Amino acid sequence: xxxxxxxxxxxxxxxxxxxxxxxxxxxxxxxxxxxxxxxxxxxxxxxxxxxxxxxxxxxxxxxxxxxxxxxxxxxxxxxxxxxxxxxxxxxxxxxxxxxxxxxxxxxxxxxxxxxxxxxxxxxxxxxxxxxxxxxxxxxxxxxxxxxxxxxxxxxxxxxxxxxxxxxxxxxxxxxxxxxxxxxxxxxxxxxxxxxxxxxxxxxxxxxxxxxxxxxxxxxxxxxxxxxxxxxxxxxxxxxxxxxxxxxxxxxxxxxxxxxxxxxxxxxxxxxxxxxxxxxxxxxxxxxxxxxxxxxx
Amino acid sequence: xxxxxxxxxxxxxxxxxxxxxxxxxxxxxxxxxxxxxxxxxxxxxxxxxxxxxxxxxxxxxxxxxxxxxxxxxxxxxxxxxxxxxxxxxxxxxxxxxxxxxxxxxxxxxxxxxxxxxxxxxxxxxxxxxxxxxxxxxxxxxxxxxxxxxxxxxxxxxxxxxxxxxxxxxxxxxxxxxxxxxxxxxxxxxxxxxxxxxxxxxxxxxxxxxxxxxxxxxxxxxxxxxxxxxxxxxxxxxxxxxxxxxxxxxxxxxxxxxxxxxxxxxxxxxxxxxxxxxxxxxxxxxxxxxxxxxxxxxxxxxxxxxxxxxxxxxxxxxxxxxxxxxxxxxxxxxxxxxxxxxxxxxxxxxxxxxxxxxxxxxxxxxxxxxxxxxxxxxxxxxxxxxxxxxxxxxxxxxxxxxxxxx
Numbered sequence: 001x002x003x004x005x006x007x008x009x010x011x012x013x014x015x016x017x018x019x020x021x022x023x024x025x026x027x028x029x030x031x032x033x034x035x036x037x038x039x040x041x042x043x044x045x046x047x048x049x050x051x052x053x054x055x056x057x058x059x060x061x062x063x064x065x066x067x068x069x070x071x072x073x074x075x076x077x078x079x080x081x082x083x084x085x086x087x088x089x090x091x092x093x094x095x096x097x098x099x100x101x102x103x104x105x106x107x108x109x110x111x112x113x114x115x116x117x118x119x120x121x122x123x124x125x126x127x128x129x130x131x132x133x134x135x136x137x138x139x140x141x142x143x144x145x146x147x148x149x150x151x152x153x154x155x156x157x158x159x160x161x162x163x164x165x166x167x168x169x170x171x172x173x174x175x176x177x178x179x180x181x182x183x184x185x186x187x188x189x190x191x192x193x194x195x196x197x198x199x200x201x202x203x204x205x206x207x208x209x210x211x212x213x214x215x216x217x218x219x220x221x222x223x224x225x226x227x228x229x230x231x232x233x234x235x236x237x238x239x240x241x242x243x244x245x246x247x248x249x250x251x252x253x254x255x256x257x258x259x260x261x262x263x264x265x266x267x268x269x270x271x272x273x274x275x276x277x278x279x280x281x282x283x284x285x286x287x288x289x290x291x292x293x294x295x296x
Numbered sequence: 297x298x299x300x301x302x303x304x305x306x307x308x309x310x311x312x313x314x315x316x317x318x319x320x321x322x323x324x325x326x327x328x329x330x331x332x333x334x335x336x337x338x339x340x341x342x343x344x345x346x347x348x349x350x351x352x353x354x355x356x357x358x359x360x361x362x363x364x365x366x367x368x369x370x371x372x373x374x375x376x377x378x379x380x381x382x383x384x385x386x387x388x389x390x391x392x393x394x395x396x397x398x399x400x401x402x403x404x405x406x407x408x409x410x411x412x413x414x415x416x417x418x419x420x421x422x423x424x425x426x427x428x429x430x431x432x433x434x435x436x437x438x439x440x441x442x443x444x445x446x447x448x449x450x451x452x453x454x455x456x457x458x459x460x461x462x463x464x465x466x467x468x469x470x471x472x473x474x475x476x477x478x479x480x481x482x483x484x485x486x487x488x489x490x491x492x493x494x495x496x497x498x499x500x501x502x503x504x505x506x507x508x509x510x511x512x513x514x515x516x517x518x519x520x521x522x523x524x525x526x527x528x529x530x531x532x533x534x535x536x537x538x539x540x541x542x543x544x545x546x547x548x549x550x551x552x553x554x555x556x557x558x559x560x561x562x563x564x565x566x567x568x569x570x571x572x573x574x575x576x577x578x579x580x581x582x583x584x585x586x587x588x589x590x591x592x593x594x595x596x597x598x599x600x601x602x603x604x605x606x607x608x609x610x611x612x613x614x615x616x617x618x619x620x621x622x623x624x625x626x627x628x629x630x631x632x633x634x635x636x637x638x639x640x641x642x643x644x645x646x647x648x649x650x651x652x653x654x655x656x657x658x659x660x661x662x663x664x665x666x667x668x669x670x671x672x673x674x675x676x677x678x679x680x681x682x683x684x685x686x687x688x689x690x691x692x693x694x695x696x697x698x699x700x701x
Contacts, residue, residue, distance in 0.1 A: 001514065002510060002511060002513075002514055005510050005513070006507065006510060009506050009507070009510065013504050013506075113333075113334060114333055117333055117334060117338060121342075122334075122337075122338030122339050122341075122342055123339055123559060123560035123563065124339075124526060124527040124530065124560055124563070124564055125560065125563045125564065126530070126534075126563060126564045126565070126566075134537070134538070134566070134567050135537065135538045135539075135540060142513070142538065142539050142540055143538065144538045147538070216531075216534070217503040217504075217531060218527055218530055218531065218564050220334075220527045221334050221338070222334035222335050225335070225501065226501060226502070226503045257507065258506070258507045258510075259507075261507035261508060262507055262510065262511055266496055266497070266498065266507065266508045267469075267497055269499070269502075269507065270499060270502075
């Protein structure tokens with residue numbers, strides 16, 4: 001029974017990881033840079049949901065899309081104001097691209113954490129649940145109504161995202177830019193707009209994720225550090241830029257962490273992901289689902 | 297000529313008077329090292345700052361100390377030991393403070409006391425419970441909060457009274473958490489060897505503790521003990537409740553860190569807090585001196601929060617330094633340290649002497665009053681909780697309540 005519990009709980013946690021990580025994967029896929037402020041997009045969603053619902057009395061179901069919207073706005077503004085110099089004609093920046101992205105997103109991360117700490121305050125707050133069932137039995141497992149809904153919404157969102165990227169007009173353009181930015185540009189695709197859509201989507205996903213987990217992982221200024229660290233491991237493990245890889249890596253990580261914590265030691269729980277990452281990279285340096293090279 | 301001489305004399309007199317008055321008005325600087333930004337507990341840092349500001353204003357309003365005003369110099373240690381070390385160094389060398397206090401996380405205290413020792417500056421620990429801070433035996437370090445061994449003794453007495461056969465502790469991976477878990481293990485070995493006890497260390501930065509909790513569902517202990525601070529402590533509580541482990545008809549939830557008097561406690565836990573037993577250092581039913589009432593009221597006026605033990609500990613830390621300056625009639629470090637070691641100190645929590653015994657009580661204010669109470673309703677204020685042990689109230693578990701399932 002414990003194993004069933006661990007497996008289901010691991011898959012649920014894995015789904016939450018996936019929702020956080022796919023946004024980071026999208027950004028890497030299209031810009032080839034790591035967004036160190038991704039955890040703070042999550043934090044913006046957590047706080048928007050919690051404050052809008054608790055302080056303004058907005059229904060939590062309505063606060064959920066508002067949180068995703070807040071994340072989307074922050075994502076879009078980040079791209080427009082901070083990331084645009086990466087590909088807007090400063091060719092001499094080529095060599096410094098990675099450094100610029102690291103420094104600017106890291107600075108944004110610190111700015112947002114400290115801004116929330118000073119403006120909203122250091123006290124943590126638990127977001128209101130979408131459903132008022134504090135615990136329930138579902139076959140062999142016990143969970144809260146919030147966890148069940150969050151799992152369902154996370155799964156539906158990931159499926160919708162995959163369909164959007166694969167079949168929609170803009171999804172195909174994003175794929176094209178991810179494969180070859182210059183080639184896509186020559187084919188008439190507005191690469192700047194595609195980048196903005198990716199950042200907006202990434203912010204929205206992180207914001208939604210933060211809102212869904214606000215009643216489980218309470219809002220606090222540094223709440224984004226946990227999803228961010230997990231997301232970096234997942235993105236590399238799954239193959240940088242691969243959405244399918246991120247989802248597979250998230251689920252694997254969620255399950256392995258749970259079993260490892262019980263059967264090896266809880267003390268090393270966060271180490272398992274890194275050990276798996278090293279082992280996978282030794283065999284497949286491009287990650288589980290990553291491609292060896294795309295540039296023509 | 298005569299007029300020129302007079303003017304010269306007047307000028308010299310004015311300069312002398314100005315420098316004398318500047319010297320006389322020079323404030324006494326006291327260093328406050330607290331967490332003002334993440335990842336440390338900004339919640340605790342804010343409470344310490346609120347309390348020492350109240351004491352500073354109170355003392356300055358009464359004319360200061362030795363005719364000089366008190367000035368507090370703050371440094372942010374972020375709850376990180378190496379930052380604490382740098383903060384203390386800066387306070388002493390750049391801020392020219394006469395003493396340092398405020399620290400509220402054991403790992404940070406352990407780093408800071410090394411600097412205080414090196415510069416021979418009095419250091420008053422505000423909220424570091426870990427025995428290891430006292431075990432160093434540094435003469436410059438004095439301790440205002442309770443210590444882990446004392447907490448453990450009290451908790452183990454309660455465990456015995458509860459008829460505990462098996463207890464599991466979740467502690468955070470800090471000097472405080474691991475120290476508390478080990479101290480309880482030692483106390484059990486000494487006083488209640490029949491209790492089967494183990495502890496599990498949880499990451500303070502963690503957010504999902506379910507894998508540590510799930511094994512307890514199959515084999516629930518009699519008591520789940522907590523030695524964790526917010527915010528992870530709240531997440532553990534909620535997940536223990538969600539999994540039906542504790543509080544339950546079979547298992548008590550027993551917090552040993554004084555969680556329930558944090559201002560954000562009820563904003564983070566709901567049903568998970570009901571029926572919880574709390575070891576704490578403050579309860580409104582405690583008979584505290586008028587000084588505590590005055591400081592508590594000012595704190596409530598300024599922050600809209602109820603006072604708690606950290607407010608009083610921080611107030612006592614600063615008051616202790618101020619009393620030492622008064623008794624030493626000087627801000628000289630050696631004179632202050634000598635005065636502190638011999639002091640009978642009247643603070644907000646009562647009258648204390650400084651223990652001389654080597655070990656976990658070294659240079660500890662004794663005896664810090666403590667209580668154990670049970671929360672019986674969601675959202676309950678501390679004053680309405682069920683007091684089961686405290687000053688003048690012998691330990692009794694007869695009235696304790698348990699959930700139906």
